Ligand SMILES: NC(=O)C1=CN([C@@H]2O[C@H](COP(=O)(O)OP(=O)(O)OC[C@H]3O[C@@H](n4cnc5c(N)ncnc54)[C@H](OP(=O)(O)O)[C@@H]3O)[C@@H](O)[C@H]2O)C=CC1
């Protein structure tokens with residue numbers, strides 16, 4: 001447990017996974033190797049202290065079971081998890097330390113904190129909360145994990161149950177805006193790394209905050225920081241706000 005953790009990467013052949021490998025090697029950290037779709041995570045876990053995971057939502061339940069069984073920490077960046085998969089993550093956190101974040105960039109951690117403050121100050125019956133996210137054409141989940149996390153933060157700050165106010169399906173005769181709803185819209189195109197805008201709009205004014213990632217490397221460096229932070233931690237489910245000391 002002493003010294004630097006041996007770091008494995010699930011999703012090594014992916015857009016983020018390739019950058020993770022570069023960052024680990026540039027920092028001369030112990031690299032345990034990685035797996036793609038056909039790899040053996042249990043075998044990778046047997047020679048890792050922490051696995052950084054940027055794969056696909058379908059993997060999460062299986063990865064939770066494997067890493068908990070192997071007693072290996074988990075940095076989880078995959079988005080679009082089902083309720084059942086999220087429960088499996090929470091179950092695994094009883095045995096291992098997990099840092100889960102829908103967005104590992106420091107700017108989004110701050111944006112989420114700001115979202116809470118804005119939502120608490122701007123009442124839901126007067127200020128309509130809407131979230132717009134834009135990503136590259138390959139992205140498979142919508143709304144993005146970051147957009148959903150921002151929405152959850154707004155709902156929590158307003159004392160709302162997120163599932164009751166989430167509105168991400170406007171199409172056709174969708175009717176007028178439901179009071180207190182949190183609306184989502186997703187755009188896809190080209191190679192846009194990731195953009196998020198949260199707006200609060202009343203009859204008289206609009207306040208918006210926006211984050212733009214220009215370089216996917218910001219997610220890789222954040223996840224690597226989380227992996228180092230998790231080494232030697234007690235079991236539990238943590239977020240990037242813990243890693244940055246902002247929790
Ligand atoms: N939290 C954050 O900060 C960020 C999160 N993400 C999320 O990370 C995930 C990966 O993103 P990205 O790197 O762009 O995706 P890519 O599609 O580029 O890479 C996905 C990786 O996962 C592997 N993979 C795909 N499906 C499976 C499967 N069913 N079982 C095992 N492995 C699989 C692929 O392997 P193979 O090549 O063999 O198919 C590949 O290595 C997404 O959920 C994305 O939303 C992305 C950026 C930032």
Ligand SMILES: O=C(O)C1=N[C@H](C(=O)O)C[C@H](O)C1
Pocket residue numbers: 079102103135139143144145146147193194195
């Ligand atoms: O798939 C991506 O690319 C990204 N996914 C994350 C999300 O769903 O929020 C984070 C970032 O926006 C890039």
